[in-house]
Amino acid sequence: MSLTHDDTHPATTDERIAARVKAMEAILVEKGLIGTDAIDYMSSVYENQVGPQLGAQVTARAWTDPDFKIRLLADATGACREMGVGGLQGEEMLVKENTEDVHNIVVCTLCSCYPWPVLGLPPNWYKYPAYRARAVRDPRGVMAEFGFEPPDTVEIRVWDSSAELRYWVLPRRPAGTDDFTEEQLAALVTRDSLIGVTAALSPAAV
Numbered sequence: 001m002s003l004t005h006d007d008t009h010p011a012t013t014d015e016r017i018a019a020r021v022k023a024m025e026a027i028l029v030e031k032g033l034i035g036t037d038a039i040d041y042m043s044s045v046y047e048n049q050v051g052p053q054l055g056a057q058v059t060a061r062a063w064t065d066p067d068f069k070i071r072l073l074a075d076a077t078g079a080c081r082e083m084g085v086g087g088l089q090g091e092e093m094l095v096k097e098n099t100e101d102v103h104n105i106v107v108c109t110l111c112s113c114y115p116w117p118v119l120g121l122p123p124n125w126y127k128y129p130a131y132r133a134r135a136v137r138d139p140r141g142v143m144a145e146f147g148f149e150p151p152d153t154v155e156i157r158v159w160d161s162s163a164e165l166r167y168w169v170l171p172r173r174p175a176g177t178d179d180f181t182e183e184q185l186a187a188l189v190t191r192d193s194l195i196g197v198t199a200a201l202s203p204a205a206v
């Protein structure tokens with residue numbers, strides 16, 4: 001069972017959502033409630049300005065500043081705010097730290113709750129029933145599909161996000177990065193590693 005497709009109706013789900021969005025957009029524009037330029041602007045903000053790069057910057061800070069990391073794990077929303085990161089769909093966030101012994105993975109079993117200010121918009125597979133069910137039932141199988149296989153000795157913890165509380169993962173700092181700057185470290189942090197389906201990239205991979 002592949003996670004990159006909705007197993008029941010791969011194309012039709014996307015098409016249905018796209019059609020619904022277009023219809024809502026048309027009504028809002030027709031009633032003069034919103035201009036098409038405003039809609040384009042909002043999409044562009046989430047595509048280009050808000051996205052996993054903000055989560056990557058926060059992660060790199062946590063890797064290099066132990067006090068910041070403590071604050072991030074205690075109050076992710078507050079710590080992100082220190083860096084000017086926050087807003088809609090990220091009012092209450094919790095960060096779970098990966099260690100040598102524990103690996104965390106995030107899902108929303110009910111729908112697709114996701115920390116927008118830190119990660120941008122969720123990837124399609126995050127919303128599909130296949131991911132939402134299998135992340136809980138078979139998290140190691142899911143990770144293997146992303147090419148990530150933590151050792152058997154590592155405990156896997158699955159966190160179920162909701163509209164009230166959105167989780168994301170603090171990946172482990174890759175080996176061989178002792179002399180890296182925050183900017184270099186941030187380049188190793190991927191969206192998928194912040195969801196927990198993979199680890200951060202190793203320096204050799206970039």
Ligand code: FE
Nearest residue numbers: 108111112113
């Ligand atoms: Fe949800």
